[in-house]
Amino acid sequence: MSGVGPAVWRFDAIGTVWQIETREPLPGDARSAVERCIGDFDAAWSRFRADSLVSRLAATGGSTPAPPDAAAMLDAYAELSSATDDAVNPLVGETLARRGYDAIYSFVDGGAAPAPPWRTLVHWGNGMLRLDAPSLLDVGALGKGRLVDLVLDALAPWAATDVVVDAGGDMAMRGAPQRIGLEHPFDARRAIGVLEIRDAALCASAINRRAWGDGLHHVLDARTGHPVRSIVATWAVAPTAMRADAVATALFFDGGPRLAHEWGVEWVRMTSDGRVEWSAGSKAELFT
Template sequence: MSLWRFDAIGTVWEIETEAPVDDERRAEVRSVIDAFDRGWSRFREDSAVSAISGGGGIPAPVDAVAMLDLYRELSDATAGAVNPLAGDALVALGYDAGYSLVPGEPRPAPADWTRVLHWSSETLTLAEPAVIDVGALGKGRLVDRVLSVLAGVRGRIVVDAGGDLATRGGELRVALEHPYDPALAVGVAVIRDRALCASGIGRRAWGDGLHHVIDARTGLPVRRWAATWAIAVDALHADAAATAVFFDGGERFAARHDAGWVRMSTDGRIESSPGFPGELFLAA
C-alpha cells in the first residue's frame, strides 16, 4: 500500500491506496480541500463565512444545502444543542480565529437560528451578525469529497483526516482512541465501504475544562460525555452522528441514518448502539 501524508485544515491527512496517487489527482484533492476551506473556515479572513459574519448575503459556498439541511435535522433532534451559529459561543470561550484561548462570558447561540441563517444552492444569507461554524459535520463532508476525487483509483482506499475516515474496497479495523490516554484504545471498530468519525473533549481543549464540543443552548462545553465514535454510510453522516450522541436525542438521529455509535462518559462508562460492528474493551 502507498501512503500520501499531508497537512490541511489544521489536521494531518493520510490517504492510503494500493498504488501511488498521481500528480493530477493530488492537485485535484488539494484544490477540493482549499475550495472547501475558503468557503467554510472561520479561521481564514478570506473565507466566505468570515466575509458574511457581519450580516448580508453571498453566493453559497460548496455544499451549503447538504450540510445546513442536515444541521437543521441535527438541531431538531437535539432540541437545539447543535447549531451552526455556535461559532459565536466558541469565540466567546477563546476558540477564535487568532486562537487566543482567553475565555470570556459564555454566549449561547440563537435558538431561532433558522430565522437568522438562510441558505439555498445559490445564496447564503445572515439576517444579523453571527459566526457560522460547521464543525459538527464539515470535516466529514470534506472527507467524502476527497474520496470522490479518488473514485477512479483502483483497489482499496482509505481517506483519514485526523481520525475522521472513509474507506472503500476492503475491510478496515480502527482502534477507538481513549480520550484521556492516546496510547490506549477503548475498543476496535470494523468497517467496510463505510466511514467512521470521532469526536472528543481531549482534542482542542484549553483553560479550565474548556473544549470545542459546545452545547449551543448554553454556550458551554459538554460535561457528561468525553468521546464519541460513529459509523455510517458516508463521513458526513458519521461526523453528524458522532456530534449528535453527545446530546439527548442523538441516538434517534443516528438510528434514522443507520449509524452505529459508541460513547464514553467523563467517568469512564461506555455505551454503544445495538450491533456496533467491533469490540469494546471497557465494560458498559
C-alpha cells in the first residue's frame, strides 16, 4: 500500500494489529479519542471478555440499553442473513466457541452444531436490546468494519483527509488514492491482483486467517456449524467499512453477489479450486 504520509501509528487492539497513517503525527487528544472509541466498542461487543455486554447477555439473556451501534449493525445483519438464507447469523458465537474458537482460544473442537434461530431470539429498537434466552452474540461478520468506520470518524477533527485506518487488513481511507495488493490466500508473498481505493473502504476475509485443527476456520455456515469449503478468500470495496466487511462475509455463500449488487459493492473472490470471480464493473487489476 502506498502511504499517505510519514506519520504511522501502530498498536494492538481487539486481537489484531492496527495501523493509522496520517500526514502529520496525531496529537495525544486524537490518540485518546481512538482508544476510547475502541475501548467502548470492545466493552460492548467482545465475546472474548467476561465483562462485556454480550458476555453478560450470554449468561442471563434479558433486556439492556442498546449500545450506540446495535441498530446499525443488527439492521445490516438482518439483510446479510436474509441474503445468505441464514448462513450468516449473529448467534454463531456459540457455534464458534463449540468448535474451539472460544474466549480462551482453546481450539478444541466440540463438534458441529447449528447456531440458534436468531430471528426469534434477538430484538432491538427504542434504544433497547433484548435476548429472549441466554445466547452468545458475535458481530464478527461486520463488527470490525463498523469499528474502523467509528475510528475514522473519531479522527476527523485532526485528520479529515489523507488518512488510512487499517485494522488487520480491513481498512478505510480518505484523501489520496491507495494501491492495495490482494494477498493470495495460500501464499502471503504473492498477490492475485491490485485495487486502487480512494475515499472508500476495503475489507477482506480468508480461510487461512484464524484457522486451527483439522480444516477449521472462522467462517462457519451457521445452519450446520461446518466451515465453508468452496470459497477461500474474498475482498469487497464499499463507501463504509461495515458494508465492505459484511459483503466480504456474504461472499462465502451463494447470496453474497446478490447482496453486493443491491448495496452497490465491488468485489473479488477466489474459489477453492483457484478460480477468481469478480463483480461486473470491477476495477481490480487481476493477475490472471
